[in-house]
Amino acid sequence: MFDVYSVYDVEIVAGRGSWVYDAKGQPYLDMYGGHAVISIGHAQVDYVAAVTRQLEKLGFYSNSVIIREQEVMAEELGAVAGLGSVATGGARADWQLFLCNSGAEANENALKLSSFHTGRKKVIAVGGAFHGRTSLAVAATDNPEICAPVNETNNVIFTPLNDVAALEAAFDAADEEGGAAAVIVEAIQGVAGIKVATIEFLQAVRRLCDERGAIYVADEIQCGCGRTGRYFATDWAGIQADIYTMAKGIGNGFPMGALAIAPCFEPQKGMLGTTFGGNQLACAAGTAVAKVMQRDGLMANAAAVGEYLVEELSKVRGIKEIRGKGLMIGLELEEGFEGVARRLLMEERVFVGTAAGGRVIRLLPALCVTREEANLAIAAIRRVLSGF
Numbered sequence: 153m154f155d156v157y158s159v160y161d162v163e164i165v166a167g168r169g170s171w172v173y174d175a176k177g178q179p180y181l182d183m184y185g186g187h188a189v190i191s192i193g194h195a196q197v198d199y200v201a202a203v204t205r206q207l208e209k210l211g212f213y214s215n216s217v218i219i220r221e222q223e224v225m226a227e228e229l230g231a232v233a234g235l236g237s238v239a240t241g242g243a244r245a246d247w248q249l250f251l252c253n254s255g256a257e258a259n260e261n262a263l264k265l266s267s268f269h270t271g272r273k274k275v276i277a278v279g280g281a282f283h284g285r286t287s288l289a290v291a292a293t294d295n296p297e298i299c300a301p302v303n304e305t306n307n308v309i310f311t312p313l314n315d316v317a318a319l320e321a322a323f324d325a326a327d328e329e330g331g332a333a334a335v336i337v338e339a340i341q342g343v344a345g346i347k348v349a350t351i352e353f354l355q356a357v358r359r360l361c362d363e364r365g366a367i368y369v370a371d372e373i374q375c376g377c378g379r380t381g382r383y384f385a386t387d388w389a390g391i392q393a394d395i396y397t398m399a400k401g402i403g404n405g406f407p408m409g410a411l412a413i414a415p416c417f418e419p420q421k422g423m424l425g426t427t428f429g430g431n432q433l434a435c436a437a438g439t440a441v442a443k444v445m446q447r448d449g450l451m452a453n454a455a456a457v458g459e460y461l462v463e464e465l466s467k468v469r470g471i472k473e474i475r476g477k478g479l480m481i482g483l484e485l486e487e488g489f490e491g492v493a494r495r496l497l498m499e500e501r502v503f504v505g506t507a508a509g510g511r512v513i514r515l516l517p518a519l520c521v522t523r524e525e526a527n528l529a530i531a532a533i534r535r536v537l538s539g540f
């Protein structure tokens with residue numbers, strides 16, 4: 153294998169709900185969701201049944217034929233995301249869906265579409281952002297270490313998070329060179345260590361995009377899919393983006409990405425495309441996720457359990473700051489608290505994520521995690537932090 157990942161010495165071979173199991177059958181509480189990917193729970197029964205049924209019928213045929221499963225998925229996703237659907241007559245009923253395979257690909261396509269639509273080249277991105285590893289997505293990602301020389305471009309202007317004056321200056325700088333095609337924003341930055349964009353900042357993005365003719369791309373790949381208690385984290389700011397990019401949770405582990413595209417964009421044949429995106433099997437997975445989220449009230453659960461976790465963890469010694477919303481929680485640890493994620497895994501059998509070199513613990517569990525499971529995680533975190 154091409155050795156690019158730092159891995160724990162654990163092999164996970166099975167999962168159910170918020171639990172995963174190693175080869176010896178030892179259980180681990182998954183408060184990480186495989187990096188915010190598991191939304192409705194590992195091996196959720198309706199999901200397994202839907203994917204199995206589809207696989208037995210037809211796994212794949214290309215986008216050169218009618219794929220009815222895409223319509224079904226668009227309907228269900230539109231309903232759960234509040235983007236409207238024929239069935240619900242939702243306010244945003246004319247939104248369009250483009251299906252692809254990953255988060256980076258979703259962002260790549262969103263930025264391309266913005267550029268096609270406006271005829272412009274400049275992209276405004278936010279400091280600390282992570283948008284993926286394909287060429288434009290990585291260029292809009294504020295981490296030179298993962299940007300190869302071939303990805304370097306002067307088309308991206310970075311602006312600090314939550315600084316409205318700097319954002320305005322970035323628009324001015326773009327205007328000097330033909331104008332901004334797009335602003336791409338995570339309403340809550342994940343990889344940066346759960347940094348929350350202020351409502352004021354997101355509303356300024358919306359206002360400036362309107363004033364300057366740019367496209368608002370909301371990267372909801374980590375913070376979306378109901379994780380914060382609303383389908384899109386951007387929804388908390390009471391505004392609408394022009395394009396929402398999605399991946400991770402929408403497939404509950406089945407690799408898929410998606411763009412929800414505002415009605416004003418006109419598709420041209422061939423402007424976007426993919427071999428695998430939107431295949432029958434992926435759509436069966438995505439449809440099952442959206443249905444289960446609606447039926448089981450998982451967004452409300454994410455809000456309630458998330459609030460409970462924050463409340464209880466705020467009483468735990470060793471945590472300097474707690475950030476986030478719903479089940480997207482960052483625990484910034486006090487100085488000197490090192491190796492906490494590893495100890496949680498090895499000593500307590502609890503999976504968590506990290507950021508900022510381990511100084512921030514990221515909790516990104518499945519949206520079905522229960523209060524009892526949250527209590528187990530809180531107790532484990534308390535035990536590990538009390539050892540410092």
Ligand SMILES: Cc1ncc(COP(=O)(O)O)c(C=O)c1O
Pocket residue numbers: 254255256257259282283284285338342343371372373374375399400
């Ligand atoms: C906010 C955000 N955008 C984009 C991506 C890239 O997604 P993928 O790894 O599926 O390409 C990620 C992945 O972590 C992410 O967190």
